[in-house]
Structure formats: C-alpha cells, structure tokens
Amino acid sequence: MHFPVRGGSIIKRKVGVVQAVDGVDLDLREGESFGLVGESGCGKSTTGRLIARLLEPTEGTITYAGRDITHASRKQLAPIRPEIQMIFQDPYSSLNPRHTVGGIIAGPMEVNNINPPGGRHKKVQELLETVGLNPEHYNRYPHEFSGGQRQRIGVARALALEPKLIVADEPVSALDVSIQAQVVNLLQRLQRDMGIAFVFIAHDLAVVRHFSQRIAVMYLGKIVEIADRADLYNNPHHPYTHALLSSVPEADPDSEKHRERIRLTGDVPSPINPPSGCRFRTRCWKAQDICATEEPPLVQLESTTTGHLAACHFPESRQVIPDAEALAD
Template identity: 70%
Template sequence: MSAADEQEQPVSTTQPAAGEHLLEVSGLTKHFPIRRGIVFQRQIGAVHAVDGIDFTVGAGQSLGLVGESGCGKSTTGRLITRLLEPTAGKVVFDGEDITHTPENRMKEARRNLQMIFQDPYSSLNPRHTVGTIVETPMRLNDINPPQGHKKRAQELLETVGLNPEHYNRYPNEFSGGQRQRIGIARALALRPKLIVADEPVSALDVSIQAQIVNLLQDLQRELGIAFVFIAHDLAVVRHFCERVAVMYLGKIVEVADRQTLYTGPRHPYTHALLSAVPEADPDAVHRRERIRLAGDVPSPVDPPSGCRFRTRCWKAQERCATEEPPLVRLGGNAEGHLTACHFPEEPSVEARAEDIVLDPALTTLEDNASAAS
C-alpha cells in the first residue's frame, strides 16, 4: 500500500489519554488583525498565529509543544490560559468550557490553571519583594493558609530550592535561574492542576536548564500537576514530556507519545527536526542523514494553500497544494500517533532510541548511575 493510499484510510482521530482529560482544545484559532490608517482604520489582513488545532492533556500528564520560532506555540499557551482571546475554537478545562468565560469568572478557573513565563527578568515586578510576589496570588484569591501567608510563601521558596530567608529580597538580587524558581513558586501558590510552561528554560544557561527541568519533573511527580510544556529544544522536551505535539505555522502536524515520536516520526517536518538531535554514538552520525530544510518559514500573514509545509518539503506533490491533510491516525501508526501528511515517512524506525540523547547537562544522577553500571 502506498503512502497516499495509507492516508485515505485513517483509523481514528481520537487521542487517548491516561485518565480523565483535564484539558481539551478543539479547533483553537487566533488571527491577529492587520490594520491600516490613522483616524479611520480598516483591516487589510491577518496574522494566522494559530489556525485550528486540537489536543488533550490528561490529569497529571505532560504534553510538549515543539516547533520553530513563530509557529504559534506561545500564542497557544496564552490562549489556553485566556491571556489572549481566541478567534474561534473551544478550550475546556476541568470539565468547564472557559473559551468565553467573563474575566470576573475566570478567577476561579485560574486557581487551577497557572503559567510560567519565558523571561524570568520581565515576568517579576522589580518593585515587589519575593515574598509579595509569591503571596499575591493567594491574597487575590482570598486563600488564607492556616500558617499564614508569609509562612506558606517561605515553604514554597524552600520547595523550589531557594532559601526561605530570601522572602524580603527583590528580584534584582537574584540570577536568572533563581528568578525562574521564584516564578515557579508563584505558579504553585494556588496548588494548580495544570501549569502552562512557556519555554521556561530557553533564557537560562544549559547547566541551570537542567536544574529547572529536573525541579519541574520532581514537582509533577510529587504534586500530580499536569503540564503543557512549550519549547523548541527537542532534548528538553524528550526529558520532560510524556507526549509531544509538533507545530508548524499555526498547525499541529504530528502528535505521539515520546518514544514513538522520537524513534518513528511520520511527518517530514518532524523527521527533519529529529535529524538534528545530538547522538550518543559518533558512528550513528553516518547512519542518519542530516536533513536541511530549504528556504524560510512562510509568512503567517499569507500561509501556503493545502499543506503549509509543502514549500519546504522534499516529498511535496500537486495534491499537497490543493488539499490540506487532516490530522489522523495512519495505518501502521501506534495508538494515539496522529499525523497530518499526504505522503508520510515509512513507519520503519531509522533511529534507535539509544541514538537520541539529551545534552549531558540534562542527565540526572540516576541516569549517570545507570550508565556507570
């Protein structure tokens, strides 16, 4: 059966989740209008930042959103948390549709839906002490811990690896990694069920990245928090996330569990991204060809017709320009492995799991011990 015939026979479009779906996103769209004029403005176009995406996150699960800069990852995170209003689509969180919930009623939802921002320098108010920053969510939501706000804030600082005595210090007295820990403590203050982490380590040194990722992993394991982890670093995502969704120009092109995606990608774009991931064995470089994409990412103001990746894809044919491929489970795919491509890669595994490694700084002590034995 050819790849084209395979696309004609989707098995299922349902994404499985281990447990209840805490977050359900369907048809989520965000277009930013482009206007011209000073006094009388008129819309002359729109930036298609996010263009009809679907995914789910189960309670306690972690989903990674990956892709090149400008593909719509961060916009998706802000739509989920309602920091941006969607143009279309639906966001259901903890069984409640929050897509158009009035701002005065979003207060209750945000107790369980928090965000960690990318830049630890601009996301903290420089005029407030660390204690005030961590306490503010509790005060705004009328949460009064039995031990008091100060004691609870100090406990949270200790949880994220900071000294409780830092309570009265200001953000400018801390390094980037320490500031990100403060942001994590603030996100934990309301004991959320889901945290959207928008590239939480991209602005940090590699060694500090490892500490923050391992901290988030420990918190997820201990507190059962679900994560939508936004990143462009595939090594970090593989270390942290159970499932991975690959985005390109506002669309999700492939979704699968971590092991399946990293060892058997079906979409050409995913295949190209993974071809650049570092390998443990130098000889493995000769077993896997580095795929270099031609051209630049098209403008989201005027995205290509049909498949948006076709202008850079080495497998594109006439059908790709006229028909947009749906995100479906192809024949030969594992359960929950969805791909949007008319001519997908063969399901054979070209890269072994052990060939794909993380940056050494992201290796935990347990991994080191295993390697030594």
C-alpha cells in the first residue's frame, strides 16, 4: 500500500510515495488469533485496514476463503462484509456521539437488512450483556461511558453480524492498564467461545503474547519475522525482534540485572525513501555489505521449527527471556 505524496503551491503533483506496506505476505487460519507487532509507523494499522478491505491495495492480492477480493467492487464485497469486522483503536472517535448505544450496535444489522429472532432490540441487549455492559443502557449516548466501556461497545458492534474474522487495531492502547486486562480477557473469551479469528494489532509485546497464538513482527512496512508465540519469545532470530523483546520490563529486579538490554541507535528511516537491501540495516549491529545490496527473503531457517520464518542474512540464535511463560501470566 503506497500513499502518494503531493507537492507544489498551486498545482499539486505527485512527488513521491509513502511505502506504508511493502511486500507483506501472511496467512490467517480459521479461528486463529494472529498478533501483529512493531513500533509506531511500521504499517500495522494499514495492514489491518487492507485485510478488512477498507483500503484498496496498490499492488498484490488479498484472498479471503478462496476468493480474490483485492479489487472487488462494493456489490461484490457485500456478502463478505458481515464476515470481516474491525475494532478501532480510539474508543472516543470511533463511536458517533449523536447516536445511542442501541443505534450504534444495531447499525450494521440495519445496513445488511438482518432481522435476528426476537428483533434487533433484543439482539443488541444480548450483545451488551455479552461484553459485560448493562442491557438497560440501550438508550444512553457514548459520552455517558468511560473509555473501557466505549471499547466494549465497539466490540459489541463488531459482534453484531456474527463475523468469522475481527481485525482489532490496538484495541487497548488508549485504555488504562487495569482496563486493558479486562478488554483483552473479554476478547480472548469471545475468540475461544465463538471461534472467531482475530488479527490483534498492538505494540505491547506482553499483551500480544497473552492473546495471540502466532505473531508477526513488522518493521518499516515489511514483516521481518513470523513464529508461534513460544518460539518467537523464547528464541527470536531477527535482530529487530531480539531488540524489541529485550526492552520488555521484568517484574523481578534480579532478572533485570542479568538480562541483555539492546538499545537501538538512530531513528527509523523515512518510508518515502527506505534503505536499500534490508530496511533494518541502518540500526542493526550485525549489518554487513550484503545487507545493503540484497534484501533478505522471509524464509524458514535451518535451525528453526516449522513455521518460524525470519528475514535476515545473519539471524540470531540465542534465548532472550528465560522465564517467558511468566510473562504470559
């Protein structure tokens, strides 16, 4: 997904492109919780919006349940839209302040002409109860709720059409830590009970590990590593993943003293003019000449377990978190 950059004081002309997502290749299995992590501006949210087809990709292919929906028209997407829903990052701007909670949650059913047994009013009250809110709050407005409650309303709206896939774009980043745990546990319960597949986008590594079965790490528009959560957290192979995990705080001060801490130097390059070869090479302590001339492919390494892919010419091969299971608790 490349966004045009326009310049000129009178006639706006294209002077470049922002390579927000560039060559991302991933698959999502039915009923799976898939995590997508990386620092701000790496293309996570854009990837999520592409999956939900809220954006039309510049190049490439998006396939859902065997159907190519890359450039599908609004009419062609109509039967697929109910199956793919999204939970947005900001619970304050994603809810229309002029509509009641009942109207917000019932909206998707009205758009898709769905009349559930017992009526939409009853269905909305059931959804409110499912996400831990009072069904009697049907006629209240968003400003009457806290941030955590608003995010629960967003979850209820996403569940209204009984989707098979939900893209959760940093659903807890705007919430207090105590509320984050409640929302994450709610999503985990829904994923387990309803068999919904999740793409969970976040930059909090501990939250992603708690929720996701497989995790992909993004850097500057590209995926640099994909693995099962245990493999990724116990034995990361890409230097960027290793640096990210080294920054996760530990509750035990003694373990902090013995743990390696990697501090990356420099800033993230501009997506308008990314580095040649490996995009992480300008901040990587293992970079060599080949890293500037050849882009490393995302492949399975000989020393990794099945499904553990990394894009690096000189991969890491050491453990970073000895008590990784404690992080999930």
